[in-house]
Amino acid sequence: MDFTSGLSFPSSLAPNGNCSSNNNCSSSFNHRSCYNNISSKANLLKKQSYVFSKYQLRNFKIRRVPRIEAQLKAEQLESSEAGCESDGLQWPSPNDEIPFWKGDFPSWDLSSDASAGVEQDSDLLHIVHVTAEMAPIAKVGGLGDVVTGLGRACLNRGHKVDVMIPFYECIPKHCINELALMKTYNSYHDGNWVACKAYRGEVSGVPVILIEPSNHFFKGKNIYGGSYNELDAYLFFSRACLEWMQVNGTQPDIIHVHEWQTGALPLFYWDMYHFLSLQKPRIVLTIHNMEHYGECRQEQLSKFGLDGSAYATEDKAVDDRTVGHNPERLSLLKGGIVYSNAIVTVSPTYLKETLCSGWLSGALMRNRDKYSGILNGIDTEMWNPATDIYLPAKFDGNYFCDVVEVLRRHLL
Known part of the structure; x- marks a missing residue:
C-alpha cells in the first residue's frame, strides 16, 4: 500500500527526490535528509491508518453464520475419524442443577502393577498425613491434590501410608x-471429653482415616465456611488425631502435617503426647500457602489442654504481627514451624521468597537449617490427558488432536 498517496509535501520535499527550492540539494546529505523527512511522514500516516483499523476492529460486531446440518455432521465425522471422540460428552452449563465442580469425580485406584x-x-517408613483436604473427596485447592499424589507415590515406593482428614458432612x-x-x-475440648468415631476406607488407592466428632464441628454443605468456629474445629482435629494414635497403639515413623489447620499438632505432640506414649514419630510440616497464619487467641489454645500463654514468645508461637498489641495472639503456622522436625515448602523458589518477605520470614530464618524447598510434582496416572474423562479431546505425546476445533464445535 502506498502510504504517500494523498499526502501533500512541501515543494522543497518532492517525492521524486528533486528539490524544487533554490537551495543546493545536490549533496548526498541533503538528498538523504529529504528522504528521511518523506519516510517519517509516511510512517506517521501508516501509524494513523493502523490505529484507525484497530478502532474499526474493536467496534466491529462479528456475526456467526448458521451452519448447515450436513456440514456440521461431516465435521463431526471427520473429527471422530481423526481420533477426537466426543460422543456423549456433557458440557457444564450455568443452568446445571449441580455445578460441575460439585459433581462426582472418578477414583484412581492403584493397580497391581502400578509400582x-x-x-x-530400602528404608521403609510408616507415614501418616494429617490434613484438611484430600482429593477428590475433600478438595478445595491444590493441597488436596498434593496429599493424594504424594500418598500414592510413597505407596508405589513401598512405604505404608495413611491419610487422616476430618469426616466433613x-x-x-x-x-x-x-x-x-x-x-x-x-x-x-474445653473441659469435656467429646466422643469421636474413626472410620477407615480407601480413596484413589490411598488408605484414609476419617475422624468424625459427635459435636457440631465439620457440619455443613462445604469443606470450609461452616457455621462452626473453624479454628476450634481444626485444633480439636489436631489433638483428636494424636489421641487416636495413642488409643489405637499406632506409632508411625513420620507424622506429616499440612498448612495452618494442623499447625498445632506439633505443639500437642511434643508438649503432651510424646510424654504419654508416642515416642517414635517425627514431625514434618509442609507449607503450601504462607498467606494464612492460623491466628489464634491464647485462651483458644488453652481450651484444648495446652497453656496458651506459654507459647506467647517470639521463639515459640506468638504472631509477629501482634507483638506489642493487647492482647498478643498466636500463629498456629508459626508454632508448627518451630516445633516440627522438618519444614518443607512447594518449591525452591517459594522457599527463597518466604525467607525474604512476609511476617513469618523471621521464624523461617531462625529455623533455616531444617527448611527445604521441594518442587511439587503431579500424579501422571491421575493427570493423564490421554485418559481424562473430562477432556473433550484426549491426546498424548504422539498425537495431539485439534482441541480448538472440538471446543469451537461444542461451545459456539
Whole structure:
C-alpha cells in the first residue's frame, strides 16, 4: 500500500527526490535528509491508518453464520475419524442443577502393577498425613491434590501410608471404597471429653482415616465456611488425631502435617503426647500457602489442654504481627514451624521468597537449617490427558488432536 498517496509535501520535499527550492540539494546529505523527512511522514500516516483499523476492529460486531446440518455432521465425522471422540460428552452449563465442580469425580485406584518399574526404597517408613483436604473427596485447592499424589507415590515406593482428614458432612461417602467404622474414642475440648468415631476406607488407592466428632464441628454443605468456629474445629482435629494414635497403639515413623489447620499438632505432640506414649514419630510440616497464619487467641489454645500463654514468645508461637498489641495472639503456622522436625515448602523458589518477605520470614530464618524447598510434582496416572474423562479431546505425546476445533464445535 502506498502510504504517500494523498499526502501533500512541501515543494522543497518532492517525492521524486528533486528539490524544487533554490537551495543546493545536490549533496548526498541533503538528498538523504529529504528522504528521511518523506519516510517519517509516511510512517506517521501508516501509524494513523493502523490505529484507525484497530478502532474499526474493536467496534466491529462479528456475526456467526448458521451452519448447515450436513456440514456440521461431516465435521463431526471427520473429527471422530481423526481420533477426537466426543460422543456423549456433557458440557457444564450455568443452568446445571449441580455445578460441575460439585459433581462426582472418578477414583484412581492403584493397580497391581502400578509400582512396576518404580525404584523401591530400602528404608521403609510408616507415614501418616494429617490434613484438611484430600482429593477428590475433600478438595478445595491444590493441597488436596498434593496429599493424594504424594500418598500414592510413597505407596508405589513401598512405604505404608495413611491419610487422616476430618469426616466433613459434605464428603460423598460413596466415593470412599470399603468405608467402615473402626473405633469409637474420646478427645478433649474445653473441659469435656467429646466422643469421636474413626472410620477407615480407601480413596484413589490411598488408605484414609476419617475422624468424625459427635459435636457440631465439620457440619455443613462445604469443606470450609461452616457455621462452626473453624479454628476450634481444626485444633480439636489436631489433638483428636494424636489421641487416636495413642488409643489405637499406632506409632508411625513420620507424622506429616499440612498448612495452618494442623499447625498445632506439633505443639500437642511434643508438649503432651510424646510424654504419654508416642515416642517414635517425627514431625514434618509442609507449607503450601504462607498467606494464612492460623491466628489464634491464647485462651483458644488453652481450651484444648495446652497453656496458651506459654507459647506467647517470639521463639515459640506468638504472631509477629501482634507483638506489642493487647492482647498478643498466636500463629498456629508459626508454632508448627518451630516445633516440627522438618519444614518443607512447594518449591525452591517459594522457599527463597518466604525467607525474604512476609511476617513469618523471621521464624523461617531462625529455623533455616531444617527448611527445604521441594518442587511439587503431579500424579501422571491421575493427570493423564490421554485418559481424562473430562477432556473433550484426549491426546498424548504422539498425537495431539485439534482441541480448538472440538471446543469451537461444542461451545459456539
